[in-house]
Amino acid sequence: MIFIVGRYNELCNRLFTFSNIIAFAKEYNHRVINIAFGEEYRKWFRSTEKDPLCRFPPVETSTVIWRKTIPYVFRLATLMAKLFHKYKIFPSIRIGGQGVFFFNDTEVLNIVTKIHLSKMSFFDGLYFIDRENFIKHADFIRDFFIPIKEIECKVEKFISDIRNNHDIIIGVHIRHGDYEQFCNGLFYYTAEEYCSVMSQILELFPEKKVAFLICSNAHQDSSVFKNLPFFIGPGHYVEDLYALASCDYIIGPPSTYTQWASFYGQVPRYVINYKCEKFNGIASREPQISDFNVLLCGFGKYE
Numbered sequence: 001m002i003f004i005v006g007r008y009n010e011l012c013n014r015l016f017t018f019s020n021i022i023a024f025a026k027e028y029n030h031r032v033i034n035i036a037f038g039e040e041y042r043k044w045f046r047s048t049e050k051d052p053l054c055r056f057p058p059v060e061t062s063t064v065i066w067r068k069t070i071p072y073v074f075r076l077a078t079l080m081a082k083l084f085h086k087y088k089i090f091p092s093i094r095i096g097g098q099g100v101f102f103f104n105d106t107e108v109l110n111i112v113t114k115i116h117l118s119k120m121s122f123f124d125g126l127y128f129i130d131r132e133n134f135i136k137h138a139d140f141i142r143d144f145f146i147p148i149k150e151i152e153c154k155v156e157k158f159i160s161d162i163r164n165n166h167d168i169i170i171g172v173h174i175r176h177g178d179y180e181q182f183c184n185g186l187f188y189y190t191a192e193e194y195c196s197v198m199s200q201i202l203e204l205f206p207e208k209k210v211a212f213l214i215c216s217n218a219h220q221d222s223s224v225f226k227n228l229p230f231f232i233g234p235g236h237y238v239e240d241l242y243a244l245a246s247c248d249y250i251i252g253p254p255s256t257y258t259q260w261a262s263f264y265g266q267v268p269r270y271v272i273n274y275k276c277e278k279f280n281g282i283a284s285r286e287p288q289i290s291d292f293n294v295l296l297c298g299f300g301k302y303e
Helices: 011-028 063-067 070-087 106-117 131-136 138-144 149-163 191-202 237-245 256-265
Strands: 002-004 032-034 092-102 121-129 168-174 210-216 230-232 249-252 268-271
Touching: 002 011, 011 032, 011 121, 011 131, 011 138, 011 237, 011 256, 092 106, 131 138, 138 256, 149 168, 149 237, 168 191, 168 237, 168 256, 191 210, 191 249, 210 237, 237 256, 249 256, 256 268
Parallel strands: 002 032, 002 121, 092 121, 168 210, 168 249, 210 230, 249 268
Antiparallel strands: none
16 A cells, blocks of 8 residues: 655646556556545546545545544654654655656665565655656546546537637646746746747648637736637636647646646647747747647656
């Protein structure tokens, strides 16, 4: 049994953590309890909706029984993880929010072997990565994280209405809010800068009727996009995420949000990263786009 006890970052970071550990567990017949997925996220997915313990393989249980006890279970599991790590009673891997643990790294083979042999182990951290099994079990992971019926139906109706009058839908993730400070604003772009990228994209599809689906974590002034064919996403962060996954292409800054949408929907993604790029050998402040890069897996099978 693997217990995931660390709560780090937001939804899509935790989705990738959970997914990589599920891939590892599925390959080697382990069970998982992910208390760290939290009350704020489990309710949006069919496999975890009715299980406050967020188990793999999925198990339905009474939420009434667990609702009041989950916080205490989480604290107990976290304390046990610290004690077991200190006294090496059970395998306990604590990497926090910055460390990286690669399951296939030969340097950690002894730890992985202990996990296989132990009845209980504890994972505390964000970047647990099993690329090989993540790719191998990608379809299973997608099925595990199908959103609840309410969200699925709403997104399908929303996208269908746009497709009725358009040939191509391009999802645009405008990450404002926290990105104004994240990495000193390196990936923070103004609405006008996004418009510049969108205008260039239109030139790639001269014979097609294109629609842009704009999803953002901050309010956007619609008048900025008035010269472009656009729609604003449903608004809820999970609905927006799966709406992006239903597009034909996705553009946005480096973010696990668009990584997950790209992975889940198997959608080509263009990463807007021009502040770190050079065009024609000259550093440029103008965003440019030449093609879309396919990101099949959240940890970069394709770049």
